[in-house]
Amino acid sequence: MTAVDSGISRRSHGLNHRLSLAADRQFKYLIIAPAILVLLLIGLFPLIYSLVVSFQGLTMTEEDTSFAGFTNYARLFHDLRLWQALAHTAIITAVALPLELLLGLLMAQLFVDRMPGRQIFVALLVLPTVISPIVAGANWALLFDVRFGPITQILSFIAGQPVTILWTLNPYFVYPGILICEIWQWTPFMFLLLLAALSNVDQSQLEASEIDGASYWRKFFKIVLPAIWPVMTIACLIRALDLVRIFDIIWALTQGGPGTMSETISIYTYVQGFSDFETSYTAAIAFLVIVLLTAIVTFALKRMEIVR
Amino acid sequence: MDVFVLYYRKDIFGDPQNQSEFKAKYGYDLAAPKTWKQFDDIGNFLTDKYKPKMYGAGFFRQAPYAQFMFQERFRNEGGKFFDPETMKATINSDIGVKVLTEMRDENKFMPPGVETWGFVENLAAFLSGTTAMTISWPPYGRWAAGYGTDEKALAWVPKSQIAGKVGYALPPGGHPELAAGFDLSVASTSKNKEAAYLFIQWLNSKDISTQRVQLPYTLRDPFRVSHYTDPVYLSRWPDAKDYLSTLHQAAETGLLDLSILQTDKYEEALRQGISSLWAGEDPKAIADKIAAQWDEITAKVGVEKQKAAYQGWASKSGAYPQL
Numbered sequence: 148m149t150a151v152d153s154g155i156s157r158r159s160h161g162l163n164h165r166l167s168l169a170a171d172r173q174f175k176y177l178i179i180a181p182a183i184l185v186l187l188l189i190g191l192f193p194l195i196y197s198l199v200v201s202f203q204g205l206t207m208t209e210e211d212t213s214f215a216g217f218t219n220y221a222r223l224f225h226d227l228r229l230w231q232a233l234a235h236t237a238i239i240t241a242v243a244l245p246l247e248l249l250l251g252l253l254m255a256q257l258f259v260d261r262m263p264g265r266q267i268f269v270a271l272l273v274l275p276t277v278i279s280p281i282v283a284g285a286n287w288a289l290l291f292d293v294r295f296g297p298i299t300q301i302l303s304f305i306a307g308q309p310v311t312i313l314w315t316l317n318p319y320f321v322y323p324g325i326l327i328c329e330i331w332q333w334t335p336f337m338f339l340l341l342l343a344a345l346s347n348v349d350q351s352q353l354e355a356s357e358i359d360g361a362s363y364w365r366k367f368f369k370i371v372l373p374a375i376w377p378v379m380t381i382a383c384l385i386r387a388l389d390l391v392r393i394f395d396i397i398w399a400l401t402q403g404g405p406g407t408m409s410e411t412i413s414i415y416t417y418v419q420g421f422s423d424f425e426t427s428y429t430a431a432i433a434f435l436v437i438v439l440l441t442a443i444v445t446f447a448l449k450r451m452e453i454v455r
Numbered sequence: 456m457d458v459f460v461l462y463y464r465k466d467i468f469g470d471p472q473n474q475s476e477f478k479a480k481y482g483y484d485l486a487a488p489k490t491w492k493q494f495d496d497i498g499n500f501l502t503d504k505y506k507p508k509m510y511g512a513g514f515f516r517q518a519p520y521a522q523f524m525f526q527e528r529f530r531n532e533g534g535k536f537f538d539p540e541t542m543k544a545t546i547n548s549d550i551g552v553k554v555l556t557e558m559r560d561e562n563k564f565m566p567p568g569v570e571t572w573g574f575v576e577n578l579a580a581f582l583s584g585t586t587a588m589t590i591s592w593p594p595y596g597r598w599a600a601g602y603g604t605d606e607k608a609l610a611w612v613p614k615s616q617i618a619g620k621v622g623y624a625l626p627p628g629g630h631p632e633l634a635a636g637f638d639l640s641v642a643s644t645s646k647n648k649e650a651a652y653l654f655i656q657w658l659n660s661k662d663i664s665t666q667r668v669q670l671p672y673t674l675r676d677p678f679r680v681s682h683y684t685d686p687v688y689l690s691r692w693p694d695a696k697d698y699l700s701t702l703h704q705a706a707e708t709g710l711l712d713l714s715i716l717q718t719d720k721y722e723e724a725l726r727q728g729i730s731s732l733w734a735g736e737d738p739k740a741i742a743d744k745i746a747a748q749w750d751e752i753t754a755k756v757g758v759e760k761q762k763a764a765y766q767g768w769a770s771k772s773g774a775y776p777q778l
Binding site for chain 1: 518566567568570571576716717719720723727728730731733734735736756
């Protein structure tokens, strides 16, 4: 073979290689195309369609699809009930999240060391997380029942006289009732993630610090916490987003009542959309929530140094 | 016809000792109450005597049900929902505040936790003999008599402990709320409109409907005049005659549910108000808030549009009782 021949051969080999790469890429795109299409259909299309609807005047009785300007968005700022719903959501999140984190961390600390029956205990503790939130709410509604619920009976036994607490109506007990159910169901989620994180803390560092005479709290804040920080912050972010979306538990317990006292943004949006059929306004509310959440999540991720 | 009926324990009411004690205390005979004042007297009397084994009365106090009871009682007391000329809500009149206040006060002689009772909780309490009076739709009367509750589809209905002991009467005020109901209609997009219509006609024909309303699991209440006098139905249980007679009377004196444009939004305001009432808020403040919400809804719908709808509804004979 001459130099020219081998040059031609190398060029044709390179060409074949590039063609082969192109064919590979095309094949890869072809393979993932159906999944992308489905994601676009069920994700992006409704998002854009909702945005369009939010600029219209669609209600139960008006099929007005003409451009209504920013009427619905302007209405958001005058809707006191909307901002009250956001406040209710913020209160639930601000109380439930730290409690779930603290309890989950305490539980994880208890179970991080080997002990007899640990796997069984962990499996039992995680059970509340696997049931549907609406079922959890319905069960707690029964537990709180004044006539037949065990909680009332236990409290009456302790008090030595009949106790009547309307957990779903008494303004002093509505939020505690919701929070008890919510924390009961989702603390195990925190527990599981933090248990995994604690299990991966460098033991040699802990042993070295023990030899150096470090106290428990010093070890915790200087070694354990930094080690579990990434997992903890992600867990908190996930739970915070879930808490902002909270619906099922509250719907099963109070349906946002009494009045609108426990109405969260999800419940208010549902009421506007599927009870009052204020379709365009509901879309505007949804976008307000998207904007707020995006801002919060972006800020949180930057603060957590997870994204640069 | 879906209509509220007062169910009461005729054995308790008919007890000679109860009768003499009640008459001595209140000065009139113990009988099914015709006014809400009488209802309160009887409720207090029976609760004082029998609790905790039994209470004078129990209702489904959950807001979606209680708002129907409010609508009925408000109108029986002489209340009007709106000013027909201005369409301003008048639900916060003295009558509205009075009704809300009395509803709240009546909970005191009802079982603890009655504010959380729905349809089933109230049913269970009455059928177990925990309450001496209740108001509800017609199925309570059949199930209290034990009719049809052996059917598998009705396995969820608690077994009646009071069969043969239940009396039937119009609720206090004498004009019960029709309180929702059922209807059959043909979809405008149906490909078989005529067949659908003829099927409905067949379902509601005299012979077929008479059978339907006696099927335990259909929840179909008597609605034709002939149903109330059907010999087979009359023989279903010993007190069926009184039951059907009361249903007939209730159907003739019943009050139409408020039916205007976007009625559900007005009722939602009522529901929220009632749940706030159980939470301890002031009845006057609640009534004012409901009225303000109603005015807001009317403004959104359009005052003139809503006025036309309201006047159309109010002109019907069952809209407001002739007091």
